[in-house]
Amino acid sequence: GESVGLHLPTLSVQEGDNSIINCAYSNSASDYFIWYKQESGKGPQFIIDIRSNMDKRQGQRVTVLLNKTVKHLSLQIAATQPGDSAVYFCAESIGTDKLIFGTGTRLQVFP
Amino acid sequence: KAGVTQTPRYLIKTRGQQVTLSCSPISGHRSVSWYQQTPGQGLQFLFEYFSETQRNKGNFPGRFSGRQFSNSRSEMNVSTLELGDSALYLCASSPQRQGEQYFGPGTRLTVT
Numbered sequence: 001g002e003s004v005g006l007h008l009p010t011l012s013v014q015e016g017d018n019s020i021i022n023c024a025y026s027n028s029a030s031d032y033f034i035w036y037k038q039e040s041g042k043g044p045q046f047i048i049d050i051r052s053n054m055d056k057r058q059g060q061r062v063t064v065l066l067n068k069t070v071k072h073l074s075l076q077i078a079a080t081q082p083g084d085s086a087v088y089f090c091a092e093s094i095g096t097d098k099l100i101f102g103t104g105t106r107l108q109v110f111p
Numbered sequence: 112k113a114g115v116t117q118t119p120r121y122l123i124k125t126r127g128q129q130v131t132l133s134c135s136p137i138s139g140h141r142s143v144s145w146y147q148q149t150p151g152q153g154l155q156f157l158f159e160y161f162s163e164t165q166r167n168k169g170n171f172p173g174r175f176s177g178r179q180f181s182n183s184r185s186e187m188n189v190s191t192l193e194l195g196d197s198a199l200y201l202c203a204s205s206p207q208r209q210g211e212q213y214f215g216p217g218t219r220l221t222v223t
Contacts, residue, residue, distance in 0.1 A: 032209050043115075043201050043214035044154075089154065097144055097205055098167045099212065101154035 008087060010106040019077040021105045023090030028071060030092035035064060035075045039086045047075070047088075077107075085109045106108065112135055115204050115215035123221045129190040132218045135202030136183050142166075143185040144212060145177060147176055148199040157200075161208075187221075197222045 013019045025033065031052040036044035050057045050064045050073075057064050063076040073090050087106050091099040115133045124130050136138050136143050144167075145157040156169040158180035169211040177187040183204075189196055 018153045029196050034211070034213075041216075042204075043216045044177075046213060049211060091154075096167050096211060097142055097161075097209060097212065098156045098169070099144070099146075099154075100156070103153050110220060 008104050008106045010108060012108045012110060013080050013081060015082060015109055015111050017080055019075075019080045019107060021075045021077075021088050021107065023073040023075075023102050023105075024088065025071050025092045025102070026100065027072055027092060027094060028068070029094050030100075031063070031095060032093045033066060033073050034091045034093075034096050035062075035073075036089045036091065037084075037086045037102075038089065038104075044089060065093070078106075080109050082111070112139075115125075115202055115213055117200075117202050117215040117218050119217065119218060121219045121221075122188045123223060124192050125223055126192055126194060128192050129188060130192060130220060131186055132187045132200055132202075132220070134185045134187075134202030134203075134204075134215060135214055136185070140204035140206050140213075141183050142205040142208065142212075143179055143183060144205070145187050146201045147171075148217070149197075154171050154201070157187065173181055173183065180192070192222045196220065 034049040035047040038044045048059045060076045065074045087104045089104045090102045116150040141160045159167040179185045199217040201217045203214045205212045
């Protein structure tokens with residue numbers, strides 16, 4: 001796929017299990033964070049976002065947790081499905097639309 | 112609503128040539144950002160336009176330029192192409208500042 005680096009960290013989970021994808025962000029001044037999913041041959045797809053005045057935000061089957069103390073972001077996917085297989089990127093920004101992306105994590109779901 | 116569209120989807124150019132890529136944002140979105148994606152460098156921000164003005168710029172050489180039209184459509188241009196410019200070029204649009212950015216499918220540029 002277009003998104004993949006050659007040596008992306010990979011998370012392998014069984015269908016139906018919960019997945020947790022972690023991301024360490026770089027700038028303590030970042031005030032907006034966003035998770036994207038990218039499937040092979042496609043552009044990144046918005047999953048969920050969170051602002052720095054929040055610690056947790058939930059969407060449909062997904063939860064994002066923000067720990068500003070250690071500059072850590074996580075994405076939890078409940079009841080992981082084969083269609084969740086993709087590369088996941090976290091991104092941060094500081095007051096602008098300039099997103100700084102992480103390197104990505106490949107999620108593999110096996111039956 | 113139709114999503115972000117990018118044309119062309121695939122492009123092959125020769126070193127030294129120039130190229131223009133086009134992006135049509137989601138209707139009503141006034142902010143358009145461009146990113147370059149490569150296996151080695153990942154996703155990197157090129158620039159962002161809002162109401163025909165460049166609001167932010169990434170760390171790319173001056174060979175990379177862009178513009179936005181009054182209907183919010185945007186183009187990016189790369190002059191004097193180098194082999195290292197081979198990448199997937201992604202466009203994203205957003206309805207508000209520092210809000211959700213929606214990406215198009217990208218233009219795959221190959222420089223030979």
